[in-house]
Amino acid sequence: MDRTEGLEEKIGYTFKDRELLKEALTHSSCQTGSSYERLEFLGDSVLEMIVRKKLFELFPEDDEGRLTHMRIRLVGEEYLSGWAKKISLGDHILFGYGEIMNGGREKESILADVVESLTAAIYLDGGMEAAEKFVNSVISNKNGIDIPADYKSELQELIQKDGLPHTISYQESGREGPPHNQVFTMDLMIDGELMGTGKGSSKKNAEKEAAKVALEKLNNTV
Secondary structure, three states, X not given: OOOOOOHHHHHOOOOOOHHHHHHHOEOHXXXXXXXXXXXXXXXXXXXXXXXXXXXXXHOOOOOHHHHHHHHHHHOOHHHHHHHHHHOOHHHHOEOOHHHHHOOHHHOHHHHHHHHHHHHHHHHHHHOHHHHHHHHXXXXXXXXXXXXXXXXXXXXXXXXXXXXXXXXXEEEEEEEEOOHHHOEEEEEEEEOOEEEEEEEEOOHHHHHXXXXXXHHHHHHHHO
């Protein structure tokens, strides 16, 4: 089975060098002598540069701190893996049997790494213009650049507005599913009071959902 079939249409780029595409999709568990890791190393830098340039151009009034927060969200594992899941990128990755059984096709870390390796492969195959077009498709939607909300930071800023000291803590209250595909439940406490509960494929994602719930609750009481 050719795992690369159909992917080029999804990403909007046709490779001249098919071996580059294959390398960008090959996990080290295949033991073929090459994997996406070298391309990932390059792709991380290319992706960062393109995102920095895009934010610099789109937000001329924002300072370095604000631009940095946006960049971190756009190149983060959660965001990149979320995009990868939308196009079922995991179905195209070449794995060894053990990693397949370990849920590799759904692992956020692997999916995000392959987005980076694809960025590098497109850059090497078609140049910076092609890489920019690909990255723009990853970080944009029909309404423009798609910057994910930072619920945890927004919550922190909201509760500090009164100038009083407050304590935010997250506690795991449950988990379910097999080891390679667990769903975590996290409770968010503000000054010891339960203010939100969230679920996610990682503790970090569950914390963000809990923060979103708490934000909505607090904003509705203002």
